[in-house]
Amino acid sequence: MRLPIETLPNLGPKSGHWLREAGITTIAELERLGAVVAFRIVKRRQPTASLNLLWALAAGLEGKDWRELEEITK
Template sequence: MSATKMRNIGPKSAAWLRQVGLRSLEDIAAIGTVDAFMKVRRAGFKPSLNLLYALEGALCNCHWQEVPDARRTELVSAAEAAIALLPPPRNRPAAAPVTTTHHDDAHAPAMALHLFDDDRALPSAD
């Protein structure tokens, strides 16, 4: 059974699974729900917990919303423990709050002209 035809698995999730080498229900069953979820996460994708529940539902042949609450809690705990063991992202600065600076429109044209007034930036014609 291909990843695109698995129960609960939509096109985006199927693409993620294919890209990490999980192409069938048997592939997912072989490594387990949490490890399949973590493979997707380690590949750089940003899966939500819905993928975790969808994978479990696919393995149990039920709708992802029918996964029992106790099992969901187990899955989330296992996924959180695995996520905690991941190394921090490489070569990326820590996310910081985004701020927007607004300039007074009356000074904007003068500032733009000033940027191009410097004769030192142009090569000499001599």
């Protein structure tokens, strides 16, 4: 099942919208790209995107809250 990107934990409406605008519409697509590549794609289109988005994507793929990421991972 291809879950919509908005169902990924840690994402707000704006982040979900940015990802959709960048062509990343499902969690499966995000998993295929990885958090770093997805963040770079969004950042090119949305220069105001912060590292919080990267952390939200990485943590969401691990099923964690973004505040649970270890500093070494960030």
